[in-house]
Amino acid sequence: MKDTSPESREVLSLEAITKTFPGVTALNDVALSLYPGEVTALVGENGAGKSTLVKILTGIYQPDGGTIRVDGAETRFPTAIAAQSAGITAIHQETVLFDELSVAENIFLGHAPRGRFGLIDWARLRVDAKAILERIGARLDPETPLKELGIASKHLVAIARALSVEARVVVMDEPTASLSQAEIEELYDLVERLKAEGKAILFISHKFDEIFRIADRYTVFRDGEMVDAGRITEVTEDQLVEKMVGRTMDAIFPDRTFDPGPEILRVEGYRHPTEFAEIDFTLRRGEILGFYGLVGAGRSEVMQALFGVTRPSAGRVLLDGQEIVIRSPADAIAQGIVYVPEDRGHQGAITALPIFQNVTLPSLPQTSRHGFIRMAEEFALAREYTERLDLRAAALDQNVGNLSGGNQQKVVIAKWLATRPKVIILDEPTKGIDVGSKAAVHAFMAELAAEGLAVIMVSSEIPEILGMSDRAIVLRDGRIAGAFEREDLTPEILVRAAAGYAEVA
Amino acid sequence: MSLTEGTRPRHVPDRLSSRPTRILRSWELLLFGIGVLIFLANTQASPYFLDPWNLSDATFNFTEKAFIAFAMALLIISGEIDLSVAGIIALASTAMGWALQWGVGAPGLVAIGLSVGLLCGAVNGVLVTRLGLPSIVATIGTMSLFRGISYIVLGDQAFNGYPPELAFLGRGYVFWVISFELTLFLLFALLYGTLLHFTNFGRQIYAIGNNPTAATFTGIRVARVKMILFLLTGLMSGIAAVCLTARLGSTRPSIAFAWELEIVTMVVLGGVSILGGSGSILGVVIAALVIGLVTFGLGLLNVPGIVMSIFIGGLLIAVIALPRLVRLLRTGRVT
Structure with a gap:
């Protein structure tokens, strides 16, 4: 790392973190350091491993290897609660808040001030909530039900919640993705306040203008590896893009000549x-x-x-x-016109049904006579298209849910090709x-x-x-x-x- | 199940396990075994059990409920349910009784019973597929609505005096001890078994029950399929209403009271997943026979009705829990 700040200043540091999923290495030997009162921008393409890292930081995933240090002391986050009590909170695009509860209840959920007999002290809850909202400059009534607020205000509630648990590290995962320009400006102000309070902020964004505006440091991920890190003043936008996309194309794509029809x-x-x-x-x-x-x-x-x-x-x-x-x-x-959806398990395949039934589902009129299924023709059609796609399965009557993600995708594609579409x-x-x-x-x-x-x-x-x-x-x-x-x-x-x-x- | 990567397309066999293996592992066989045990226990318990006419009488315990159970099985597999079926019977039977007052003959009465059933099914179908109400809520509502109308029409009265030609549908025999209702039961078992297991429509029902979103994304007209299933369930309730009215020879507003739960019990005992997506008609047929045998056997022993329902309830829980218990003992874990 180019950074020369003393180790002791890091509030949170990750070393040699590795996380693999079946068939995919999501993170390979990555490092990350966050400093109090500074914003670190995490940049990388979709699939570079940013979300996986956030999930490790917030205790949702467990890393396969590597160490997490808080104030220099090695620690683990076996649960989301453990991460929270270590002072780490995250604000996602879809932050987990409760629509039916009020702003104040959302801020203090799980750690509300208690009065006599251990019951919630509602008066203090409102006062405390108001104080925190004022601290971040949010003009929100603590009594408002959350469902009446827009996304920007919900972010504010999430941030207020982060402050209420005395968070020291705030992870913001694309916080401006669905905000208007005015709301974005307010969020930037808020980030400045959090910095002034000494919070360490991890800011994930695809927008270069905002990265250069609010970040103090940057870390670049590419294909699950940390490519570079340093001070934002030492890098240009062009350099950052270059580091992000890389120069090599590691996947080999088929040679093809385009013969437009x-x-x-x-x-x-x-x-x-x-x-x-x-x-x-x-x-x-x-x-x-x-x-x-x-x-x-x-x-x-x-x-x-x-x-x-x-x-x-x-x-x-x-x-x-x-x-x-x-x-x-x-x-x-x-x-x-046929469509292979992104959400394979939910929209694409019917995982509890066998492969052959998935493949023939939209082509049933072809494999039947007068509405009656013909098993032999059904299997023949399924066999033809799954073999063309080089499907790896034990048998065609195996449930799609038992296949790997890649083979499930082949089943979905085979299903559509069997309909002989014009546009896929x-x-x-x-x-x-x-x-x-x-x-x-x-x-x-x-x-x-x-x-x-x-x-x-x-x-x-x-x-x-x-x-x-x-x-x-x-x-x-x-x-x-x-x-x-x-x-x-x-x-x-x-x-x-x-x-x-x-x-x- | 993971296979190593290769370079050439490989042949994937059609089926993993042979047909005998699949049959041996099936729910239907387990249920059939239980049915045989109950049959044997009955022959030991009462000397009157094996009499063909007694056995024939026993089938009336389940035939009308089973008509509805077949359609209900399809509906539950598709992820919906209809709890208003007994209410439909009450309304259809009341309509028949009302028409009787105007001198309508047997064929007309049958037509009215079936039409009311179909109409009630259409009401349920519209509420669920057009207005998007959850079927369990919508049909609890129509359950009270349909039966409520019969109570308003009848009060504490009853319709009597159905024409004798109608009686055949409830009490007639086609050949020796084979009743008209039993014949109808076997016919519907075949029809629904074919529809569910051998047609495109049946395949679409399974697809919808397992994953309605993916079914929509595959071009299945989900609302239309569900509408048809509600219509079928209404029609079968109408048929059950005609047979039951013919058998009893009268209509009271409490007719077929609480049948919906017995019908759902029959379907679930038959191995249909209450969450939708799986089950077979053969299972429902065996479940109907098992329930028929149990109620008949206990009846011969003069066991009161309330004890019978306790026994059926216990049987349902035992049979549903059995596969899980086996798994628990084998692996130490449920699921």
């Missing part, structure tokens, strides 16, 4: 009341169109509207030049799956495109966008922030378009 899908003026607006794009046969953006940029929402899960409020969809109306997934499937939308197709399955999915996508299928690939992984896309569209805040041809694609361009940094510079 005729246009198959055209989306015009697509708009949703809350999620996205002004979405226009076209897709050609044989093309892989990448959709990049930060979490919450509206990528999945656009795709789910195309698939009929949600209804857009305006816009046209043309398939093969004909305008089509999609009111439900059944309509979309009938038109030849893959939402984070390789998220959380092992390297071997990842390569298989990538190879298969290339094969599909070569056969003339039109592919839309939503991904948060820059190497995947770079390695697979013929064209890429970047979304930011529900709007198209840029569209790039394959030859123009660089990690820097994608990151800048997604974070809005190009406009700031």
